[in-house]
Amino acid sequence: MSRNRREPSPAARTLRPVTTAPASASLSLRHDRRFALLVAARTISVLGNSFARVALAFAVLALPGATPGRLSLVLACQALPQLVFILVGGVIADRVSRSRVMIVADLAGCVAYAGLAAMALTGRAPLPLFCALAVLAGLATALFTPAMAGAVPQIVPADRLQRANGLLKVGTNSSMLLGLALSGVTVAFVGAGWALALNAASFLVSAALIRGLRLTAAPRSTVSGWADLREGWREFAGRQWLWVVVAQFSLVVAALNVHVGVLGPLIAERDLGGARAWSLLVGAQALGTVAGAGLAARLRVRRPVLVAVLATFPMALPIGLLAVHAPVPLSMAAMFVSGVSGDIFGVLWSTTLQREVPDAVLSRVSAYDAFGSLAFAPLALLVAGPLAAAVGLGHALAGCAALVFLASAAALLSPQVRGLRTREGTGTASASDT
Template sequence: MHSYRRDLDILRDRRFTLLLVARTISVLGSSFAPVALAFGILALPGATATTLSVVLAAEALPMVAFMLVGGVIADRLPRHRVMMAGETINAAAFFCLAAMLLTGWTPLPALVTAAAVSGVAMAILFPALTGIIPDVVPADRLQTANALLGLGANSSRVAGLILSGATVVLLGGGWALVVSGAMFAVAAVLIAALRLTPAERSAAGSHSVLADLRGGWREFVSRQWLWVVVAQFSVLVMAVQAAHGVLGPLVAKEHLGGAAAWSAILAGEAVGMIGGVFVALRLRPRRPILVGTILTVPTALPYLLLGLGTPLWTIVLGAVVMGVCFDIFGVLWNTTMQREIPAESLSRVSSYDALGSLMFGPVGLLVAGPLAIVIGPRPALLGCAAVVVLSSLAALLSPGVRGLRAPAPAEETGALSH
């Protein structure tokens, strides 16, 4: 039997607490960034929505392009140093963007360059984050660690929704970007203080980057549960991006009263993700990937309700359910990867996971607009709900997804081995 008190004992581990605080502050900085960047760019003389699209694309494309390289780097070098480098580069990129907005020197090539540097930093940071958790906590505390990291990240996202808008209104987009960059810098300092011992660091690889990528690919495709769920999410995320990015806001504007209604739906999802952490702390299923995949089915609920035209309060409740389910899935998924994938390959496999899961997201954004015009946003949302459900049910057909078992829980002593 697990208790919250025993779960929270992990906070006595100095290194985990440093990682938790660093990650929470970093996510808060990331939550500031979209609002600060959007309103800062749009406030520039002569700037248009196209200007903002170009800058955002300049950040997104390098993140995808360098994700696999980031996995190789994180498997070759000490992961806390890789994370420190990623946070530092991100801070520098945002300080440059802030300086341009505050001084009024904003040539588009310079804005694009700074945004691209931020994208590369995220590609370096993400695979190292997944891999560093087993370096910091014992194997029997992985799920607790992932859940608490999720609690910090989700709380930061909720706070970011509130604080970023207020900062932009009171101080302007440029100063909001300064705040964001400062948060990344603080996160880098905290990660530098982790001081992992040499035995816990990944050994430097002697192979070429391509050989390392091939090795990571072999680890990835050798596990049916892994590539099946990543394939599921490549389709699911496409539908979610279409619904969240375009179709949902359209329905909110046309039928629910506008931005306030959509903000309420997003807030419901965020609250659900925070609540999901407390379930994930206690939930120890013997078949974690089966349970996690089943939980992706109800994530279609808000899109179904939006498409059916139900009252706003029901859609908000549906978003809460979505948030709970996605958070529990994320904790079970990350914990299973960290248990099942060899430590020396974990960051590379994580980079294949991220790349595969996100690669069709832009397609969803591109087709959502034409679909809304041709068949209407509500029918298109019903289609997104159907895609989410069908992709989840298809993944459940896999014997690997249904059959993977977690190791038997060890007796918890309440003491940490690190």
């Protein structure tokens, strides 16, 4: 076994036993009440978020005196709390009921997007208040993400985790596809405010559904939150494959967020016809994620982390095509491929984390995963608008594409990324000798 791999802490030493998923796993999961509630909650919430994904950018651009810099500022205000508070969210989710944490997060998201919708609809949108509500939306995500990561293994048997993650992705991505298909029309005909209001309502429905999960709270720790964070860090840093891929994704996520959040809408507004054209592109990507999730749920690979990293390379393709002003249909095809590869990565990565990391520290390790992956996103969003104005949209997009490619290539240098294997007959992963 690789020298970089370490054993879990004494408090969380036992890994969940895993067996190969039976052919009837997906059928039985669909009849599991709590899993059905979770899928429904996430599907509805993502439907609303897909409206906001298009609407927020165009709501800011519609404000008096809007500039690329203001758009960058608002999106950075949303992203920064996800980075700052996600570790706190991981500690909370490992100490109390994860379903309660998710309910609180959903209610906070509802308040944030209801406020943003009201300002967009009334036209009274002072920038400081707009930014404050964006911060609240980011805080809600910071609380929800690690709790959700830890909730799935509490509901789903270990031998069905990959199918469960795949089915979750199929549901949420189908919902995203529907939302993105309708969002451009909604923004174009009734305005961004109503699209943001739909997102607020989706958070409220999600909270009501998650209330039915009633997940058992973990035993309260007698140590401090700082000690909990240190234990989570030891579990995170002791797995080379984990921190290498997170380092890779700190750059990949920064580039993808700049592409989707700032540069894509800007080039769509300037050259492609506005919100309708951009919704076609992100809709094509969403369609790819549905196909990718369905494929990933059935995929059986011996080296899940290696395959996941290889799947990140196509994500650079649509960014590069936008940089060279490729025709919209070609960019749509590239966005579709990017969506397929992105969800292959997502399902394999989530399943590997859930199988390899003990449940007692899973939310904290997932929080470190998200923290590292988001590390450069706020700064990248903040500088994207001014940078595009300085060097041009094409050069900025080309730089993002190169960053995705080079970061993914660097991750392949890790022996554990290349060598972490799934043991046949068990479904669990183990680091190969290097």
